[in-house]
Amino acid sequence: xxxxxxxxxxVGGSLVGLSMSLFLAWHGVPTVxxxxxxxxxxxxxxxxxxxxxxxxxxxxxxxxxxxxAPPGIRLRRITVExxxxxxxxxxxxxxxQQQQPQEQPPAKVALPTMPPEVSPxxxxxxxxxxxxxxxxxxxxxxxxDLRLGxxxxxxxxxxxxxxxxxxxxxDGSEYTLxxxxxxxxxxxxxxxRDALGIERSGRGHIRTxxxxxxxAGPEMEQYLASGISQFNIDQPDFKGFLTTYRDGRWVLFLSxxxxxxxxxxxxxxxKALGRTDLPIEIITTGVWExxxxxxxxxSLGRVFLAGDAAHALPPNRGGYGANTGIEDxxxxxxxxxAVLSGRSSPSLxxxxxxxxxxxxLLRHDQIFARPDYxxxxxxxxxxxxxxxxxxxxxxxLYRSSAVLGAGPELPAALTPQQWAGQPGTRAxxxxxxxxxxxxxxxxDLMQPGWVxxxxxxxxxxxxxxxxxxxxxxxxxxxxxQDVTVAKEAPNTFSATYGINLNGASLIRPDGYIA
Numbered sequence: 001x002x003x004x005x006x007x008x009x010x011v012g013g014s015l016v017g018l019s020m021s022l023f024l025a026w027h028g029v030p031t032v033x034x035x036x037x038x039x040x041x042x043x044x045x046x047x048x049x050x051x052x053x054x055x056x057x058x059x060x061x062x063x064x065x066x067x068x069a070p071p072g073i074r075l076r077r078i079t080v081e082x083x084x085x086x087x088x089x090x091x092x093x094x095x096x097q098q099q100q101p102q103e104q105p106p107a108k109v110a111l112p113t114m115p116p117e118v119s120p121x122x123x124x125x126x127x128x129x130x131x132x133x134x135x136x137x138x139x140x141x142x143x144x145d146l147r148l149g150x151x152x153x154x155x156x157x158x159x160x161x162x163x164x165x166x167x168x169x170x171d172g173s174e175y176t177l178x179x180x181x182x183x184x185x186x187x188x189x190x191x192x193r194d195a196l197g198i199e200r201s202g203r204g205h206i207r208t209x210x211x212x213x214x215x216a217g218p219e220m221e222q223y224l225a226s227g228i229s230q231f232n233i234d235q236p237d238f239k240g241f242l243t244t245y246r247d248g249r250w251v252l253f254l255s256x257x258x259x260x261x262x263x264x265x266x267x268x269x270x271k272a273l274g275r276t277d278l279p280i281e282i283i284t285t286g287v288w289e290x291x292x293x294x295x296x297x298x299s300l301g302r303v304f305l306a307g308d309a310a311h312a313l314p315p316n317r318g319g320y321g322a323n324t325g326i327e328d329x330x331x332x333x334x335x336x337x338a339v340l341s342g343r344s345s346p347s348l349x350x351x352x353x354x355x356x357x358x359x360x361l362l363r364h365d366q367i368f369a370r371p372d373y374x375x376x377x378x379x380x381x382x383x384x385x386x387x388x389x390x391x392x393x394x395x396x397l398y399r400s401s402a403v404l405g406a407g408p409e410l411p412a413a414l415t416p417q418q419w420a421g422q423p424g425t426r427a428x429x430x431x432x433x434x435x436x437x438x439x440x441x442x443x444d445l446m447q448p449g450w451v452x453x454x455x456x457x458x459x460x461x462x463x464x465x466x467x468x469x470x471x472x473x474x475x476x477x478x479x480x481q482d483v484t485v486a487k488e489a490p491n492t493f494s495a496t497y498g499i500n501l502n503g504a505s506l507i508r509p510d511g512y513i514a
Contacts, residue, residue: 001174001175001176002175002176003175003176003177003178004032004175004176004177004178005177005178005179006030006031006032006145006177006178006179007029007030007031007179007180007181007336007340008024008029008030008031008032008179008180008181008182008183008336008340009031009032009033009034009162009164009177009179009181009182009183010024010031010032010033010034010182010183010185011033011034011152011164011182011183011184011185011186011192012033012035012184012185012186012187012307012309013033013034013035013037013136013146013148014035014040014041014128014132014185014187014307015046015128015131015132015135015307015322015325015326016185016306016307016308016322016325016326016328016329017033017035017183017185017186017306017307018033018132018135018136018139018146019135019325019326019329019330020033020183020185020306020329020332020333021033021139021144021146022060022135022138022139022142022144022329023056023060023329023330023333023334024144024333024336024337025139025142025143025144026059026060026142026333026448027333027334027336027337027448027509028143028337029333029336029337029340030143030145031144031145032145032147032177032179033139033144033145033146033147034147034150034151034152034164034166034177035146035147035148035149035150036149036150036151036152036169037148037149038148038149038169039148040128040129040132040133041128041129042129042213042283042284043211043213043251043284043285043286044127044128044129044130044245045128045288045315045321046127046128046131046321046322047125047126047127047128047245047246048075048123048124048125048317048319048323049066049123049124049125049126049131049319049322049323049326050123050319050323050393051118051119051121051122051123051393051394052119052323052327052393052394052426053123053124053319053323053326053327054066054068054121054122054123054124055119055120055121055443055511056326056327056330056511058120058121058443058444059443059444059446059447059448059511060138060142061138062134062135062138063121065134065138066124066126066131066134067124067126068121068122068123068124069122069123069124069125070122071122073122073123073125073227074093074317075093075229075230075317076090076226076227076228076229076230077090077091077093077228077230077231077232077317077372078090078091078228078230078231078232079091079231079232079234080231080232080233080234081233081234081235081274082233082235082271082272082273082274082275083220083223083231083242083272083273083274083275084223084273084274084275085274088234090228091232091371091372092371093316093317093318093370093371093372093389094370094386094388094389117429117430117431117489117490117491118390118394118415118416118417118429119394119429120429120431120441120443120444123319125246127245127247127249128322130247147166149168149169149170150166150167150168150169151166151167151169152164152165152166152186152191152192153165153166153167153174154195155182155192155195155303157182157301157302157303160180161178161179161180161181161302162178162179162180162181162182162302162303163176163177163178164176164177164178164179164182180302180340181302181303181304181336181340182302182303182304183303183304183305183306183329183332184303184304184305184306184309185306185307185308185309185325185329186309187307187308187309188289188291188293188308188309188312190305190308190309192303192305192309193295193305193309193310196300196303197300198295198296198297198300198305199295199296200293200294200295200296200312201293201294201296202292202293202294202361202364203291203292203293203364203368203376203377203378203381204291204292204293204378205289205290205291205293206290206291206292206314206376207257207289207290208257208287208288208289208290209253209254209257209286209287209288209289209290210253210254210256210257210258210259210260210285210286210287211251211252211253211254211285211286211287212251212252212254212265212268212269212282212284212285212286213249213250213251213282213283213284213285213286214249214250214251214252214269214280214281214282214283215248215249215250215279215280215281215283216250216269216273216278216279216280216281217278217279218248219278220244220248220250220278224244224246229243229244229246230242230243230317231243231272233271233272235271238268238271238272239255240252240253240254240255240268240271240272241253242272249283252268252269252272254268257287259287262282265282265285266280266282269282290314290315291312291314292312292313292314292364292367292368293311293312294310294311294357294360294361294364295309295310295311295357297353297357298310298328298352298353298356298357299349299352299353304332304349304352306325306328306329306332307322307324307325307326307328307329308321308325310325310328310356310357310360311324311325311357311360311363311364313360313363313364313367314367314373314376316367316370316372316373317372318363318366318367318370318389318392318393319393320363320366320367320392324359324360324363327356327359328352328356330510331352331355331356331510332349332352332356334448334508334509334510335348335349335351335352335402336349337448337509338509343471343472347401348402350400350401351398351400351401351402354398354399354400354401355398355399355400355402355403358399358412359396362387362392362396362412362413363392365384366384366386366387366392368381368384369383369384369385369386370386387412387413388413388414388415390415390416391413391414391415391418392413394415394416394426395413395414395415395416395418395419395425395426396412396413396425397410397411397412397413397414397419397422397424397425398424398425398512399424400424402508402514403423403424403512403513403514404423404514405422405423405424406422406423406424410422410424416428416429419498420495420496420497420498421496421497421498421499421505421513422498422513423513423514424512424513425512425513426511426512426513427442427443427446427453427497427505427507427511427512427513428442428496428497429441429442429443430442430485430486430489430491430493430496431485431486431488431489432445432479432483432484432485432486432489433483433484433486434482434483435482435483439486440483442483443511445475445477445483446507446511447509447510447511448509449473449474449475449509450472450473450474450475450506450507450508450509451474451475451476451477451506451507452474452475452476452477452504452505452506452507453476453477453479453493453497453504453505453507454476454477454478454479454499454503454504454505455478455479455480455493455494455501455502456478456501456502456503456504457478457481458502459476459478459504460476460478463476464476479493480493
């Protein structure tokens with residue numbers, strides 16, 4: 001049997017696996033991704049990408065390839081009799097005051113916007129089968145080896161690495177691939193997780209979901225004019241959930257686990273629309289398990305879990321599904337790169353579980369604290385306070401040996417303004433101008449290496465000497481010298497980063513304060 005080798009094997013080629021290959025390649029790590037399918041799913045589930053995801057994709061050069069959402073957009077949901085029938089209450093994701101009932105689609109309204117100082121990025125609303133080719137292309141540009149149509153049959157690990165036994169679906173040929181580490185991004189039903197014997201906890205199975213994707217012509221666009229794109233269908237004899245990918249495709253989720261023929265599905269779509277005069281084209285159907293389960297550990301030996309293999313969460317308006325997995329990949333990539341290059345000891349990899357598993361657990365609990373899923377929380381569940389959306393998105397705290405000063409007395413999440421440069425949190429965004437007068441974000445000065453930010457130029461020489469002694473490249477950005485704070489910035493650099501005029505902030509390769 002033929003044998004090959006690489007540094008990291010990635011199992012699973014969907015959003016998280018592709019992100020893992022992309023970030024590793026960006027850090028210069030040889031990687032091979034294996035995926036049993038030859039392309040993206042015909043029935044994509046993910047559509048919303050958060051500002052933090054976009055910040056990380058901006059760092060690897062993808063900002064211009066991914067259309068960002070309009071300013072102020074948020075996912076809005078309403079209960080309706082049907083799309084063309086009576087519109088009732090709008091339901092809030094974060095328990096804000098409910099909107100008044102609507103007899104018909106409301107006029108377009110102004111939406112609250114994320115303050116411009118919080119992030120340089122907006123989110124993106126692009127279907128998963130449109131996003132994945134963008135990630136594939138960039139990963140290959142950076143040197144990743146993507147092997148679609150390749151099945152992982154089994155694997156073995158020892159003290160020095162992992163051996164994967166692979167099969168090419170095209171001709172049935174088999175070979176082995178040896179690597180120092182393996183990352184399993186193979187989904188909710190992860191075969192790798194099962195082989196490792198890792199159990200899961202959490203709410204567990206909620207229900208089996210069946211759905212139908214369809215088109216119904218350009219007239220459907222009128223129902224999106226208000227900015228609402230998610231619809232709970234509530235009729236005496238029919239319940240469902242309707243939403244759109246905003247590219248002409250819509251998907252109807254049914255309320256029962258019954259397999260229907262195309263004629264019945266056509267009838268359900270007409271019920272949801274409240275119309276029989278539209279040219280309905282059924283594209284495909286899907287069935288999947290809605291669950292909320294968190295792996296009891298995110299790694300074992302030299303194998304790591306990421307994405308749904310580590311934490312399967314139900315679809316939600318907070319973006320806690322695919323976005324959480326993409327951030328897993330971002331967190332793990334720089335650590336693998338540091339260990340493989342010899343810049344860090346393998347103990348750094350222990351911080352992956354320490355940092356990312358609490359985030360998954362927090363997001364699990366936040367889903368069931370909010371109106372969309374409160375009824376599914378399960379018997380005996382304890383009340384959980386709802387955390388601010390900006391805090392959940394951009395202000396979650398990492399506690400691990402890779403962070404100094406993030407103790408157990410601190411809350412799990414606060415807004416970036418409240419943290420003000422707290423170690424263990426994402427470094428704050430500020431608009432600054434470089435020496436060429438170009439307006440950039442402080443985040444653009446970070447990643448993929450270590451960065452020290454300060455207003456005191458006396459840090460430069462000691463940092464260069466320390467970096468040379470440690471064999472570690474550390475950049476030093478002197479605010480007021482290398483860049484200047486933009487006039488529209490609401491606070492000074494020292495106030496935003498929580499340091500005095502002589503202080504400095506050490507930023508990790510993932511953009512978090514050490």
